[in-house]
Amino acid sequence: MIDPRLFEEFRDIGRDIYVAGLTSSHGGNMSVRAGSRVIIKRRGAQLGRLKIEDFIETKLNAKDSGITRASTELIVHRTVYQKTSALAIIHCHPRTAIALSLTRDEIIPIDVEGSYLLHKVPVVAAEFASGSQEMADIVADTLREYKILMLRGHGVFSTGQTLEEAFHWISCLEEASDIILETHLLGEERKEFRKHSESYSKW
Amino acid sequence: MHGWAGKILDIDLTNHAIRTLPLDAEKARLFLGGRGLGARLLWDLVGPQVDPLSESNVLIFAAGPLTASGAQTSNRFTVSTKSPLTGTVLDANSGGWWGMQFKRTGYDVLIVRGKASQPTQIQITPDGVKIEDASLLWGKTVSETTAALGQDNNRRNVLCIGPAGENLSRISAIMNDGTRSLARGGPGAVMGNKNLKAITVVGSDKNAPEDRDLFRFMLYETGKLIKASPLTSQALPEFGTAAVMNVVNTIGALPTRNFQASQFENAERVSGEQLTDDLLVRNQACWACPIACTRVTRTEKAEGEGPEYESTWAFGPQCGIDRLDVIAEANYLCNDLGLDTISAGSTIGCAMEMAERGLIDSPLRFGRADLLHDTLRDIAYRRGLGDELAEGSYRFAAAHGAPELSMSAKRLELPAYDPRGMQGQGLLYATSNRGGCHMRGNMLGPEVLALPRLIDRFATQGKAGIVAIHQHSAAAIDSLLLCKFTNLAVAEEYFARLLTAVTGQSYKADDLMRIGERVWNLERLYNLREGFTRADDTLPPRLLNEPSPAGPSAGFTVRLEPMLEEYYEFRGWDTNGVPTPAKLKMLELDSLVAVKEDTP
Numbered sequence A: 001m002i003d004p005r006l007f008e009e010f011r012d013i014g015r016d017i018y019v020a021g022l023t024s025s026h027g028g029n030m031s032v033r034a035g036s037r038v039i040i041k042r043r044g045a046q047l048g049r050l051k052i053e054d055f056i057e058t059k060l061n062a063k064d065s066g067i068t069r070a071s072t073e074l075i076v077h078r079t080v081y082q083k084t085s086a087l088a089i090i091h092c093h094p095r096t097a098i099a100l101s102l103t104r105d106e107i108i109p110i111d112v113e114g115s116y117l118l119h120k121v122p123v124v125a126a127e128f129a130s131g132s133q134e135m136a137d138i139v140a141d142t143l144r145e146y147k148i149l150m151l152r153g154h155g156v157f158s159t160g161q162t163l164e165e166a167f168h169w170i171s172c173l174e175e176a177s178d179i180i181l182e183t184h185l186l187g188e189e190r191k192e193f194r195k196h197s198e199s200y201s202k203w
Numbered sequence B: 001m002h003g004w005a006g007k008i009l010d011i012d013l014t015n016h017a018i019r020t021l022p023l024d025a026e027k028a029r030l031f032l033g034g035r036g037l038g039a040r041l042l043w044d045l046v047g048p049q050v051d052p053l054s055e056s057n058v059l060i061f062a063a064g065p066l067t068a069s070g071a072q073t074s075n076r077f078t079v080s081t082k083s084p085l086t087g088t089v090l091d092a093n094s095g096g097w098w099g100m101q102f103k104r105t106g107y108d109v110l111i112v113r114g115k116a117s118q119p120t121q122i123q124i125t126p127d128g129v130k131i132e133d134a135s136l137l138w139g140k141t142v143s144e145t146t147a148a149l150g151q152d153n154n155r156r157n158v159l160c161i162g163p164a165g166e167n168l169s170r171i172s173a174i175m176n177d178g179t180r181s182l183a184r185g186g187p188g189a190v191m192g193n194k195n196l197k198a199i200t201v202v203g204s205d206k207n208a209p210e211d212r213d214l215f216r217f218m219l220y221e222t223g224k225l226i227k228a229s230p231l232t233s234q235a236l237p238e239f240g241t242a243a244v245m246n247v248v249n250t251i252g253a254l255p256t257r258n259f260q261a262s263q264f265e266n267a268e269r270v271s272g273e274q275l276t277d278d279l280l281v282r283n284q285a286c287w288a289c290p291i292a293c294t295r296v297t298r299t300e301k302a303e304g305e306g307p308e309y310e311s312t313w314a315f316g317p318q319c320g321i322d323r324l325d326v327i328a329e330a331n332y333l334c335n336d337l338g339l340d341t342i343s344a345g346s347t348i349g350c351a352m353e354m355a356e357r358g359l360i361d362s363p364l365r366f367g368r369a370d371l372l373h374d375t376l377r378d379i380a381y382r383r384g385l386g387d388e389l390a391e392g393s394y395r396f397a398a399a400h401g402a403p404e405l406s407m408s409a410k411r412l413e414l415p416a417y418d419p420r421g422m423q424g425q426g427l428l429y430a431t432s433n434r435g436g437c438h439m440r441g442n443m444l445g446p447e448v449l450a451l452p453r454l455i456d457r458f459a460t461q462g463k464a465g466i467v468a469i470h471q472h473s474a475a476a477i478d479s480l481l482l483c484k485f486t487n488l489a490v491a492e493e494y495f496a497r498l499l500t501a502v503t504g505q506s507y508k509a510d511d512l513m514r515i516g517e518r519v520w521n522l523e524r525l526y527n528l529r530e531g532f533t534r535a536d537d538t539l540p541p542r543l544l545n546e547p548s549p550a551g552p553s554a555g556f557t558v559r560l561e562p563m564l565e566e567y568y569e570f571r572g573w574d575t576n577g578v579p580t581p582a583k584l585k586m587l588e589l590d591s592l593v594a595v596k597e598d599t600p
């Protein structure tokens, strides 16, 4: 049974993600790890309108009946928890970051906060971009080194010790992506102000 | 060298044998250095048949791959041994200069075995390794010994024991650079038992980064975070670690009068702010540290280093004492006698409660500041009641029929956070491999300081994972080796890249966390081999059964069982707290459980 305090965190962050335009009405999912279990949003529940019955609990390392109602991305969440130290995962569809993921192999923020918090966000691609073990492995292996990544043309996977932390990285990435896009649209020469910025691609 | 010097110095004091052994590259890969490598070597060298205070116990001094690299706070080293206080695996680490200087002697590890027949000292310099007589130093205090051996911060550094270690107090520290301590768990007594008074180091090697560009970039990025965080750039330099005194008291998590209460009515008087106003002469930094949390203070009678938060608490709220000058002087005394301040203060607090309850015949009472200094001297020299207190609070209280009044976990005195107001801290104390300790993944960060995010300090669901992750992170940092205060501003992804830059080998953030998990599990295996069981993963009954009496944590006890269950599950341990074969295989520890005694 999900702890009411934990449910409130899911509900509030789900609402924030939807209201901020970081996902479509039925897109995206969230989970946390508790012991050897995963608490994850059920398939089809709207991120912006979560209720306490929208959550299911399933085992981390073994299949159980919980999977019948779990989000399609459960396999990714499980694999990430198995391979990394993440305790919370959020997946959603931030549109500017998705646009950038279609044109580049990494997103390197150019603003202060994005540079400071993210340095570089890798873009990975999988042939079946949803719910496959292949994709799960690529995502999990990348998240051993980075706390957040973009899946090309699909969306973001972000991790943290809490949902709030994972949300922070997504919010920051989308803001950084907007700034990259808008700076590009200005069509003017960009003035570099960050020391060692040439090293960000090595992050 | 790039991270590792590749050499172990192995000294047997019984027969004065000095050997240089190669550092096994596989062990370095799996355990890095410091605490991790120390635990791995201890696993081979000290089995369950060994009495910690016998000559078969060893002292393993170890630097890490980042030690002396010039990375922020890369000054630290560890000592690993079997603890005479807890009987568990033990490591303690310290800052200052000695660790940096030791690494520059060209060794990663110093193993000291056996027992000298008379007081002895070791000198490691570019001229070679010498074992020399120390009869004239025996009986001297830490400051006298350190000065006599020519301490010179950046050139020549002295590590020694004081009278407490010589007299085999189970709460005695090993001191380095005069005022820094490897304190917890009684390593001073192991050194005293070996008749080893001091180790002096002079080095000339360099730990130079393999990838200089990446190293420069990482120094810059790490420095930026340390400057940007108010904790590392303002609170710690201005107020020292005691900056958290008022914060912890306000939320009702400041243990008071042997944990009978969770708030101290005079906390303001012993706060970091008050220390700065009344006693601070200047702040000071360990080698290569931009934070400079160390206090140099002066009272009407004396000048010295400290006190930091835990020591202030131990001699202050824990003993019902609100005189900062008396507390600071108690801290100077412990440094000079070579005593663990937390255990000493907590043990005295325990004795105060026992005296108030009529369980012992002693004038000690809460608030009796006038008795504090003499009691500390009595502990170090094992005089009168001090002889019993030198055994630590658990043995002392148990000898008088009241073990429940020892506020300890696995016999290590708990530090300055009442876990009834910080549930995760309770789980941390109960599961800490060296006994109740806050330096194995302090929950102060997430439960109080919002680092990395604020979590509900009274909640229990989901707590186990956060505790375990913090335990892994702490074990990794202790193996690198850096000061954990950097972790208040800098995350593991930075440390991994620093390690990559120095060693030239690629490390991901999660590689470090995996190493931390491996170290944690190895330490657990060690304790299981010593006979510890699930029943030892517990807390004093007071914290489990007596609700906090007043303040914001009023009514709470530590709800340990549900957290412990979730914790074992999270770790992939069985319900008895034993790592499963699958977990050991995943951590590449599976071969170890079949390993018999061998040499490193």
Ligand code: SF4
Residues within 6 Å of the ligand: B073, B075, B095, B096, B284, B285, B286, B289, B290, B291, B292, B293, B294, B483, B484, B485, B486
């Ligand atoms: S933060 Fe304090 S203890 Fe840590 S290295 Fe710096 S001065 Fe030393």
